[in-house]
Amino acid sequence: MSTPNEDPDLPAAEPVPRSRWRMQLVWLVPIVAILIGGWLAVKAVMERGEQITITFMTGDGLEAGKTKLKFKDVDIGVVEAVSLTPDHKRVVAKAEVTRDVSDLLVDNTRFWVVRPRISGGTVSGLGTLLSGSYIDVDVGNSEKARRSFVGLEEPPVIASDIPGHEYTLHGVGLGSLDAGTPIFFRRIQVGQVASYKLDPDGRGVTVKVFVNAPYDRFVKTDTRFWHASGVDMSLDSSGVRVQSQSIVSIIIGGVAFESPPDSQVETSADSNTPFELYGTRDEAMKMHDRLIDKYVINFTDSVRGLTVGAPVDFRGIEVGEVTAIYTRFDPVKRRFSTPVEINLYPERFTSRYENDGAGGRVTTDRRGLANYLVANGFRFQLRSGNVLTGQQYVAVDVFPDAAKATIDWSKTPPEMPAVPRALQSLQDSVTRLLTRLNSIPFQDIGNDARSTLRTTNAMIAQLNTQVVPKASNTLQSAQTTLDSANAALQPDSSLQQSTEDAMRELTRTAVSLRTLADYLSQHPESLVRGKSEEKKP
Structure with missing residues (x-):
């Protein structure tokens, strides 16, 4: 029996039981949010960069969350935290580097804090005055990965990707060199000083230099390096010489290199080839001799002006140098002398231009040759090299x-053996002359001279009193005789008239004799017969 409210056209409702696991729509939003959050978390983990630590001496310029890591001026990371090491001696910067540059983190990668610096005559990091300091990166070429690094306190002078070669120089002192100091080749800047350190024994320094390509091909195995710092002024037996590389070297110094003028080497030096760092160009370009004979010369005259390094000269050619100067006292002769040690280079007495390069070679019996030369007058002598400076040198020649x-x-x-210099010989001669003069008894000679003068004065007095009056009478008589003679020789004197008459008579007599002689020559018979009378016509 249906009720009046029921619609016979509608189906009857059937009750359905409720499921216990049916999700309500309200839970959909939290689930989506969880999924998105999980995806973001996974993405963040997957995109998280490499974690590295860099140790520095100080934290100057480091600030967590702000200090960037840059490579070629591109941000590749950021410093996340700055803390001290457990011993409180260093600073550890923890940084995150983007994953796409993780292959740059190799064993010889270098990090340093960029801040304003003045080094080696260059100024760097001025941009950090406005933007703040940052950590720069120089990528190494190692294949071994690394995540913990020790930062550099000074930026490297040479980047790893710059072509060229690095060489090692050993010198006595650093001079005015510093990291970044220029390297010159024929006064052109071709590189820089990379680093320097004191040798372990403290007797010198080791300097690393980098020569840029293509200039590194000019560094040969026999190349010489020397200090080109400022103005090189030298004062020696040759006079005053001034040399410099450039205005830059005068201000900040530098290193120059060059091969010897007669070098035949064509092979370029490899990286890290060791070289000697000389003080001056003259010292660097000196001939490096293989044979060195050491001798000592005992001078008795003054060596003032002679210095260590002074040349030993043979007729204008430098064949050695002075290595030491001492003082010696001879207890037997009881006198002082000055021994001078020298290095003599026998090879400099040779000539490679004779007999196809084989002539003029020094014999292997150098002792026998030295004995022969000394026996024939081979001697050493001190000479003045420059009158202005007073510098001396040792000359060797044949005397x-x-x-x-x-x-x-x-x-x-x-x-x-040595011989005294010419001035010393003159001085010795003068000394010997003075010694002989001192041996002359000038006092006795003076006494004798005074006695002679007294005798002479007495004789002069006697002459004045006795001889002079008689001599005066004699002179008067002589004057009277001369006056008589002059009177007799006058033209109007009787003697002159008589002489003229006699001369006329002698002339007439000579004429008569000449006439007689002519007649006799014509009439010789007249000597017997007499003079014949002439016939009258």
Whole structure:
């Protein structure tokens, strides 16, 4: 029986039981949010960069969350935290580097804080005055990955990707060199000083230099490096010489290199090839001799002006140098002398231009040759190289008139004979002359001279009193005789008239004799017959 409210056209409702696991629509939003959050978390983990630590001496310029890491001026990371090491001696910067540059984190990658600096005559990091300091990166070439680094306190002078070669120089002192100091080749800047350090024994310094390509091909195995710092002024026996590389080297110094003028080497030096760092160009360009003979010369005259390094000269050619100067007292002769040690280079007495390069070679028996030369007047002598500066040098030459001498081979080094310089010889001659003059008894000679003068004065007095009056009478008589003679020789004197008459008579007599002679020559018979009378016509 149906009720009046029921619609016979509608189906009857059937009750359905409710499921216990049916999700309500209200839970859909939290689930989506969780999924998105999980995806973002996974993405953040997947995109998170590499974590590295960099240790520095100080935290100057480091600030967590602000200090950037840059490579070629592109941001590749940021410093996340700055803390101290457990021993409180260093600073550790924890940084995050983007994953796409993680391959740059190799064993020899370098990090340093960029801040304003003045080094080696260059100014860097001025842009950080406005933008703040940042950590710069120089990527290495190692294949070994690394995540913990020790930062540099100074920026590297040479980047890893710059072509060229690095060389090692050993010198006595650093001079005015610094990291970034320029390297010159024929006064052109071709590189920089990369670093320097004191040798472990403290006797010198080791300097790393970098020569840029293509100039590195000019560094040969026999190339010489020297200090080109400022103005190189030298004062020696040759006078005053001034050399410099450029205005830059005058201000900040530098290093120059060049091969010897007669170099035949064509092979370029490899990286890290060691070289000697000389003080001056003259020292660097000196001939490096293989044979060195050491001798000592015992001078008795003054060596003022002679210095260590002074040349040993043979007729204008430098064949050695002075290495030491001492003072010696001879207890036997009881006098002082000055031994001078020298290095003599026998190869400089040769000539490669004779006999196809084989002529003029020094014999292997150098001792026998030295004995022969000394026996024939080979001697050493001090000479003045420059009158203005007073510098001296040791000259070696042949003195034929030198006293006989030999080499004392029993001493180490052997002692060579010397001759005094010309001025010293003159001084010795003057000294000997003065000695002889001092031996003359000038006082006795003076006494004798005074006695002679007294005798002479007495004789003069006697002459004045006795001889002079008689001489005066004699002179008067002579004057009277002369006056008579002059009167007799006058033209109007009787003597003159008589003389003229006599001369006329002699002339008439000569004419008569000549007439007689002519007649006799024509009539010789008249000597017998007499003079015949002439016939009258």
